[in-house]
Amino acid sequence: MNILLVNGDAHLKNWNLLYSDKITPRLSPAYDIVTTNVYIENETQYALNLGKTKECYTVTMEHFQTWADKSGIPWRAIKPHLDDTLRKARGLWPEALKALPMEDAHKNGLRTHWGKLQEDFKIDAAE
Numbered sequence: 803m804n805i806l807l808v809n810g811d812a813h814l815k816n817w818n819l820l821y822s823d824k825i826t827p828r829l830s831p832a833y834d835i836v837t838t839n840v841y842i843e844n845e846t847q848y849a850l851n852l853g854k855t856k857e858c859y860t861v862t863m864e865h866f867q868t869w870a871d872k873s874g875i876p877w878r879a880i881k882p883h884l885d886d887t888l889r890k891a892r893g894l895w896p897e898a899l900k901a902l903p904m905e906d907a908h909k910n911g912l913r914t915h916w917g918k919l920q921e922d923f924k925i926d927a928a929e
Contacts, residue, residue, distance in 0.1 A: 803832060804848045805858050805923055806891055808839035808915050813849045839915060840908040858915070863922045888923065896927040 804812040811834070818830040839845040847856040853865030863884065870880045899909055916925035 803835060803887070803891075805861055805919070806895075806916070806925065807835060807837045807912070808845060808848070808858055809835050810838040810842065810845050810847055810849055811836055837908065837912055840905075840911045859918050860920065861923065862920045892925050895925060899927065 803809065816834045819827040820830045821827055846858050848858060850856070852861060853868035855861055855865060863881075866880060866884060867877050870877045896913075899912065902909070904912075913927040916927050919925070
């Protein structure tokens, strides 16, 4: 999400784990997600390193696979979640963006951003 939305403010303090059964950690629901590049001119980076990059326009699935490998998390456990997120974003966001209460300049900025992403993350947002 942070790459798709250019959320340059997604620092570690914005990530939490839940322990519903008091044993097993699970990532908490997302919060404090902001498309920061509409407020910070020329912002193209997200806050945390991913496969030695913070640059939205260079990141690919390979960066996520490198992260998974270094984290000891099987790629087969990560990839389906990325694919599902991308499928939903590509299927829902372009149409939803039309109705969102955002300034047109911010909507256009987000559309432009989606078009600049690497093919793995690109979203077609033609009006």
